[in-house]
Amino acid sequence: MSIDDLIARLPKVELHCHLEGSVPAPTFIELAAGHGIELKTTDPEHVYDFFSFLEFLDLYYQVCDALATPADIERGVYDSLVHGKATGNLRYREMFFSPTNHSQVSYGQMVDAMVSGIKAAEADHGVSCRLIADINRRQSPQVAVQLVEAMIAHPSEYVIGLGIDDDEATGPPEMFVDAFTLAGRHGIRRTAHAGELGVAANVRTSLELLGCERIDHGYAMTRDPEVFAFARDSGVHFTGCWFVNNFHEGVFTEGVDPATTGLAQMIRAGLPVSLSTDDPTMIPTDLNAEYASVAATLGLDEAAVVGLARAAIDGSWADDSTKATLRAELDAAAR
Numbered sequence: 001m002s003i004d005d006l007i008a009r010l011p012k013v014e015l016h017c018h019l020e021g022s023v024p025a026p027t028f029i030e031l032a033a034g035h036g037i038e039l040k041t042t043d044p045e046h047v048y049d050f051f052s053f054l055e056f057l058d059l060y061y062q063v064c065d066a067l068a069t070p071a072d073i074e075r076g077v078y079d080s081l082v083h084g085k086a087t088g089n090l091r092y093r094e095m096f097f098s099p100t101n102h103s104q105v106s107y108g109q110m111v112d113a114m115v116s117g118i119k120a121a122e123a124d125h126g127v128s129c130r131l132i133a134d135i136n137r138r139q140s141p142q143v144a145v146q147l148v149e150a151m152i153a154h155p156s157e158y159v160i161g162l163g164i165d166d167d168e169a170t171g172p173p174e175m176f177v178d179a180f181t182l183a184g185r186h187g188i189r190r191t192a193h194a195g196e197l198g199v200a201a202n203v204r205t206s207l208e209l210l211g212c213e214r215i216d217h218g219y220a221m222t223r224d225p226e227v228f229a230f231a232r233d234s235g236v237h238f239t240g241c242w243f244v245n246n247f248h249e250g251v252f253t254e255g256v257d258p259a260t261t262g263l264a265q266m267i268r269a270g271l272p273v274s275l276s277t278d279d280p281t282m283i284p285t286d287l288n289a290e291y292a293s294v295a296a297t298l299g300l301d302e303a304a305v306v307g308l309a310r311a312a313i314d315g316s317w318a319d320d321s322t323k324a325t326l327r328a329e330l331d332a333a334a335r
């Protein structure tokens with residue numbers, strides 16, 4: 001069995017994927033048409049084309065606008081999970097969603113719609129999912145606190161965590177201490193996008209001030225030995241996105257060797273790292289491609305590939321019995 005065959009067979013857990021970045025192109029085009037949203041093209045092969053990070057964000061917010069009603073959101077979640085299963089043998093995902101980017105529905109409506117989509121995908125395709133509500137750090141700290149208050153007022157066993165994403169330079173982690181402290185007091189798990197394009201110190205601040213139990217990305221800390229040592233010694237889990245890191249660090253535009261990127265260094269150093277797609281329908285990647293590219297670039301053997309898949313289970317916030325089931329399924333497929 002080749003490494004690629006093994007990768008395709010492994011049931012995978014993904015801890016870093018955004019609803020709004022994982023809606024299949026045909027679904028996005030159809031939902032956009034229903035709301036009169038003007039797209040650059042209605043060709044599913046090219047509707048998600050972008051040439052800069054700003055263009056990417058413009059498209060991302062168009063997807064948010066297309067996911068306007070509870071029915072849109074339910075369908076978006078369902079199609080996202082089915083796409084993950086089809087392209088990467090996805091078995092379990094902890095998925096980000098950004099409630100404050102969807103102005104036409106309340107937090108409660110959005111969660112209820114997402115849970116309906118998750119239940120249908122699980123029944124039809126055996127792929128399960130839990131949710132992490134993401135703060136948009138370009139919005140105010142008050143909006144972030146209101147989001148956590150909504151989470152507390154509308155509890156759901158499906159919503160297990162709080163995260164924060166978007167531009168680190170605009171919204172450094174220390175601005176959002178109140179929201180994260182409130183979440184922690186109510187038993188909500190915490191993670192943060194940090195050290196993606198922002199400074200390494202954001203990783204440390206997210207751990208120390210926000211009480212984060214995971215870090216999303218984290219690559220910048222490989223350029224700061226002190227932060228790197230602090231994060232390594234903390235044992236915190238990192239959700240790494242290979243394509244995104246390669247994009248940010250100039251692998252495609254400047255010929256940078258992918259074996260030298262931040263994520264490559266983190267994997268080689270043996271940190272607790274899992275692989276995820278981030279925005280798998282907007283960027284040209286999927287879970288199988290993430291694993292295959294990492295394995296080829298770093299020369300990983302079968303045991304190391306299975307180890308990456310196991311790290312995702314270890315780093316997840318699933319309950320113990322779910323984790324035991326996922327581990328048993330992984331071991332069976334790896335045999």
Ligand SMILES: [Zn+2]
Pocket residue numbers: 016017018165193216278
């Ligand atoms: Zn992300």
